[in-house]
Every structure is written in C-alpha cells, then in structure tokens.
Amino acid sequence: MCEVESMAKPMSLYKRVFNRFDENGDGKISPAELQRCVKAIGGELSLVEAEVAVEGLDTDGDGLLGLEGFIRLVDEVGEEDKMKDLKEAFKMYEMEAGCGFITPESLKEMLGRLGECRSLQDCKLMIARFDLNGDGVINFDEFRLMML
Numbered sequence: 001m002c003e004v005e006s007m008a009k010p011m012s013l014y015k016r017v018f019n020r021f022d023e024n025g026d027g028k029i030s031p032a033e034l035q036r037c038v039k040a041i042g043g044e045l046s047l048v049e050a051e052v053a054v055e056g057l058d059t060d061g062d063g064l065l066g067l068e069g070f071i072r073l074v075d076e077v078g079e080e081d082k083m084k085d086l087k088e089a090f091k092m093y094e095m096e097a098g099c100g101f102i103t104p105e106s107l108k109e110m111l112g113r114l115g116e117c118r119s120l121q122d123c124k125l126m127i128a129r130f131d132l133n134g135d136g137v138i139n140f141d142e143f144r145l146m147m148l
Contacts, residue, residue, distance in 0.1 A: 018070045028064035029054070083144075090143050101137035102127070 002099040021029045021037040029037075031050035038045040045053075057069035065073065095106030111118050118126075127138055130146040138146070 006141070014071050014074065015067065017074070018067050021070070027069060028062070028066055030064055034065065044146075086144055086147055089147070090140050093143075094132050095139075100145065101135075103137050106139075 016024045018029070019025075021033055023033050023036070031047060034054060035045050035047050035050040038050070053073060054063065054065045055067075057065055057072050059066060059069055090102070093102040093106055093110045094100070095103055095109065104120055104127055107123040107127060108118055108120055111123070124136075125135065130138055130142050132142050132145075133139075
C-alpha cells in the first residue's frame with residue numbers, strides 16, 4: 001500500500017468520529033458536545049475538563065474544536081494511554097515494587113512466569129542492550145525506549 005493510501009484511512013476515520021461528536025453539524029465540537037460524546041462511549045469528562053481541553057486545542061480562538069484540534073486531542077489521549085500501559089508493564093518486571101528498575105533477576109523471574117525460561121546470563125545480556133547509563137539495570141526511560 002502506498003503512503004498516501006495508508007494516511008487516507010486514518011484521516012477518514014478521524015473525520016467520521018469527528019462528525020459523530022459534532023452533533024449540530026456546524027463543523028466544530030463545543031465543550032458540551034465533547035462532554036456528551038465522551039460520556040456516551042463510557043468515559044468521564046466534566047464540562048470544566050471539556051472546556052479546558054477545547055481551549056488548549058482551539059486553533060482559531062472561537063472556543064470550539066475543529067478537526068485539526070480534535071485529531072491532536074485523540075492523539076494526545078492515545079499517547080497517555082500508551083504511557084499508562086508501559087508503566088503497568090514496567091511494574092510487572094520490577095522485583096521490588098516501586099524500586100524503579102528491572103534487574104536481571106527480576107527479568108528472569110518474570111520471563112519464567114510467562115513460560116520463557118532464560119538463564120541469568122541471557123537476562124544480563126538482554127538488559128545490557130538497552131542499559132543506556134551502564135548501571136546493569138533498566139529504568140523506566142530505558143524500558144520505554146526499548147518498547148517503542
């Protein structure tokens with residue numbers, strides 16, 4: 001598939017979702033429309049939170065969210081969800097909850113739980129590939145880079 005075709009599909013999806021949120025069809029999403037639609041899909045968003053979100057992404061100062069701002073909003077929420085998921089995954093590999101790093105021992109233990117038995121030396125080598133500061137463990141920033 002050529003690059004133009006792959007970009008067209010997400011844009012058309014954004015437009016379809018945008019049009020669903022744009023209840024009155026004026027080509028803009030008001031804070032109230034944003035709040036109602038987020039609630040309709042099972043989320044929680046107060047009117048004040050919706051107003052803040054729209055204000056932060058309003059490109060022309062009219063207090064409404066255009067398609068461009070809506071796309072940025074969706075992308076930002078997606079990034080927040082990815083970061084939350086990464087933090088949860090990182091916590092699974094920490095041997096001591098809240099210690100802030102993954103050791104070769106904790107990596108070996110978690111891989112064993114997942115059915116992938118590795119030697120401690122294998123785990124040390126795996127960590128060494130992404131251990132940017134050379135301390136022998138993986139911190140969250142190194143883990144995030146490894147997972148991207």
